[in-house]
Amino acid sequence: xxxxxxxxxxxSVQEGDNSIINCAxxxxxxxxxxxxxxxxxxxxxxxxxxxxNMDKRQGQxxxxxLNKTVKHLSLQIAATQPGDSAVxxxxxxxxxxxxxxxxxxxxxxxVIP
Amino acid sequence: xxxxxxxxxxLVRRRGQEARLRCSPMKGHSHVYWYRQLPExxxxxxxxxQKENIIDESGMPKExxxxxFPKEGPSILRIQxxxxxxxxxxxxxxxxxVAGGTNEKxxxxxxxxxxxx
Numbered sequence: 001x002x003x004x005x006x007x008x009x010x011x012s013v014q015e016g017d018n019s020i021i022n023c024a025x026x027x028x029x030x031x032x033x034x035x036x037x038x039x040x041x042x043x044x045x046x047x048x049x050x051x052x053n054m055d056k057r058q059g060q061x062x063x064x065x066l067n068k069t070v071k072h073l074s075l076q077i078a079a080t081q082p083g084d085s086a087v088x089x090x091x092x093x094x095x096x097x098x099x100x101x102x103x104x105x106x107x108x109x110x111v112i113p
Numbered sequence: 114x115x116x117x118x119x120x121x122x123x124l125v126r127r128r129g130q131e132a133r134l135r136c137s138p139m140k141g142h143s144h145v146y147w148y149r150q151l152p153e154x155x156x157x158x159x160x161x162x163q164k165e166n167i168i169d170e171s172g173m174p175k176e177x178x179x180x181x182f183p184k185e186g187p188s189i190l191r192i193q194x195x196x197x198x199x200x201x202x203x204x205x206x207x208x209x210x211v212a213g214g215t216n217e218k219x220x221x222x223x224x225x226x227x228x229x230x
Contacts (some may be wrong), residue, residue: 034218043117043204043221044156089155099146099169101219103155 012110019077021107023090026071030092034101035064035075039086047075047088077109085111115140117207117222118187125228132192132199134225138207145188146219147173147180150202162188192227200229 013019025033031052036044050057050064050073057064063076073090087108091101118137126132138145143164148156158172162182173180177195182188192199206219 036221041223043119043206043223046218046220049218091155099161100158100172101156103148103157105153105155 009105010108010110012112013080014112015080015082017080019075019080019084019109021075021077021088021090021109023073023075023104024071025073025090025092027092027094027102028068028071029095031096032093033064033066033073034091034093035062035073036089036091036103037084037086038089038106044089080109080111082111082113085109117142117205117220119203119205119222119225121225122223123226123228125230126195127230128196129194132195132227132229134190134192134203134205134227136188136190136205136207136222138188138205139209139220142207142209142220144208145182146206146208147188147190148204148206148221150204150224156204159190195227195229197229200227202226 034049035047037047038044048057048059048062048064050066055066061078065074075088077084087106089103089106091103093101117139120135124132136145145162147159149159150156160173160180161169162180164182165184177193179191190203202224204221204224206221208219
């Protein structure tokens with residue numbers, strides 16, 4: 001079964017607010033996590049990644065937090081913009097040497113102008 | 114530097130026909146992965162290939178599906194005798210040739226939407 005899942009299937013936020021998208025995983029052996037953004041009709045676009053030996057990583061307007069104790073991953077988007085509207089997927093690699101990424105079902109983020 | 118190129122973008126087939134999906138990885142990438150996505154679902158791993166070798170096909174159905182990545186030319190995902198349940202978006206991804214064969218930072222193409230009538 002799925003080992004990666006999301007708490008909220010849809011999220012609506014006001015433009016300019018911060019967005020938080022959550023993801024739970026169940027495999028404690030997973031060592032690498034990625035967030036992807038997928039716009040309608042397009043392929044997933046890499047946003048940010050984090051290894052299991054870290055608990056926080058920041059990019060441009062995005063931050064990923066990893067809590068290995070509760071097997072939880074989150075993506076924070078600062079000052080959300082209309083262009084951020086998309087489906088966001090978390091994905092995990094289940095251990096070093098694994099070739100597969102396991103994706104969650106996705107959260108649809110809608111930004112209200 | 115062109116990204117991962119997939120064609121066709123849309124493919125319509127009748128039940129029983131064959132579907133061929135093509136993927137050209139990013140320049141310098143020698144690792145190719147195929148994923149399938151059903152509506153409102155996450156992507157599901159199908160197969161991982163390097164040039165002329167299938168490394169992991171554990172996510173690919175044993176029958177009717179095959180994949181190749183020849184020495185020259187694009188990677189091909191082939192579905193024989195398609196059925197309606199094969200209708201999905203098929204995404205190809207590539208990664209650079211990295212020591213250890215990791216698949217970090219996959220770069221995805223725009224996908225092929227297969228519709229089986």
